[in-house]
Amino acid sequence: MNLQELSAHIAGEFQKHYGRAPRWIVAAPGRVNVIGEHTDYNDGFVLPMAIERYAIMAADAAAAPGKISIYDAHFKENATIDVTAPVTKGSPKWSNYIRGVVAGFQRRGVTIPALDVAFMSTVPLGGGLSSSAALEVCTATLMEAATGKAIDPVEKALLAQQAEHEFAGVPCGIMDQFISALGREGHLLLLDCRTRKTELVPMSDPSVALLVINTNVKHELSGGEYAERRAQCEEAARNIGAKSLRDVSPEQLEKAKGKMTEVVYRRARHVIGEIERTVHAAEGIRASNWPGVGNLMYASHASLRDDYEVSCAELDAVVEIAEDIGYKGGVYGCRMTGGGFGGCCVALVKAAAVDGITKKIAADYKAKTGIEATLYSSRPAAGATIIQG
Numbered sequence: 001m002n003l004q005e006l007s008a009h010i011a012g013e014f015q016k017h018y019g020r021a022p023r024w025i026v027a028a029p030g031r032v033n034v035i036g037e038h039t040d041y042n043d044g045f046v047l048p049m050a051i052e053r054y055a056i057m058a059a060d061a062a063a064a065p066g067k068i069s070i071y072d073a074h075f076k077e078n079a080t081i082d083v084t085a086p087v088t089k090g091s092p093k094w095s096n097y098i099r100g101v102v103a104g105f106q107r108r109g110v111t112i113p114a115l116d117v118a119f120m121s122t123v124p125l126g127g128g129l130s131s132s133a134a135l136e137v138c139t140a141t142l143m144e145a146a147t148g149k150a151i152d153p154v155e156k157a158l159l160a161q162q163a164e165h166e167f168a169g170v171p172c173g174i175m176d177q178f179i180s181a182l183g184r185e186g187h188l189l190l191l192d193c194r195t196r197k198t199e200l201v202p203m204s205d206p207s208v209a210l211l212v213i214n215t216n217v218k219h220e221l222s223g224g225e226y227a228e229r230r231a232q233c234e235e236a237a238r239n240i241g242a243k244s245l246r247d248v249s250p251e252q253l254e255k256a257k258g259k260m261t262e263v264v265y266r267r268a269r270h271v272i273g274e275i276e277r278t279v280h281a282a283e284g285i286r287a288s289n290w291p292g293v294g295n296l297m298y299a300s301h302a303s304l305r306d307d308y309e310v311s312c313a314e315l316d317a318v319v320e321i322a323e324d325i326g327y328k329g330g331v332y333g334c335r336m337t338g339g340g341f342g343g344c345c346v347a348l349v350k351a352a353a354v355d356g357i358t359k360k361i362a363a364d365y366k367a368k369t370g371i372e373a374t375l376y377s378s379r380p381a382a383g384a385t386i387i388q389g
């Protein structure tokens, strides 16, 4: 479903559930990160794009005061949030992403209106495409629409990130919420996570496409591995005497190697190399140097697999299949994307070869793992929008 169809669909769901038409419709996209993995919480660079997959909400002011009623139109579940007091964690689990954002608005002194809401998402859950950030940013956009007060998009991303930290328990960086709030059609976003300055990188060459390959192995970032990686990076920076790994050169790391465990050293080596690769990839994309960008993607994957140890057998299988198809078959590069431990890969491919590559990866992945992958290509989409209201 494209955004227009999705918007009509959620309006219909709202109508069926609440017996009237919605006043507001808002949406926020998921993302795929082209390169720059596990660099955001190290003050580094990331290069994501918003995808044509969305969390979407239809809403209207509620007759009953003091609460937000939410109807999950896909799983046919309901949640109620009492907004007469500071919002806290609650159930069902998915409502915490919404609760966290509402709490963030309350903390900023916003009086939350009573609302009836219907929502759904076409961002696969736990697929490493930022389904949670999409839901958070979508909620923040609904708050803006319903209160009539827009907030600065950077502030909005930070509010959504805080919701993820406090209500979902994931100490994530800023990338996912940022791209969902600030994505631009036809562009990747080169984000400096230290200064929060962004540069739009046009991605409109019709001869190439980005293919997302979902391994359909679920990833769960709250499992502790993510927080552990983050702590290891901080330990490495501390041992070197730097504020963050952003400030450390490969030479400095080598010199300080004896001051840290071998594991912490490898974590730092990934981050330092990945920050450099991300800057080079942005240059490569601007120059349409697709083979160069592809090689950086392969190098990123190897580093995430061997040094950062956040890949898994299924993600590695996809990258191996892509490498086998190779340049001659139309694949420039491929890597895991997102937090890791499952989820998706992203491949840079020749547009003319997309169909053949899709079939080949799906068949070989099934043969290797016994699992059906889901593949789709997406153009870079726009960030969060108020569609109606």
Ligand code: GAF
Pocket (backbone or CB within 6 Å): 036, 037, 038, 039, 040, 041, 172, 173, 174, 175, 176, 338, 339, 340
């Ligand atoms: C997850 C996090 F939410 C991001 O902040 C980022 O760290 C990513 O993993 C890894 O690059 O998506």
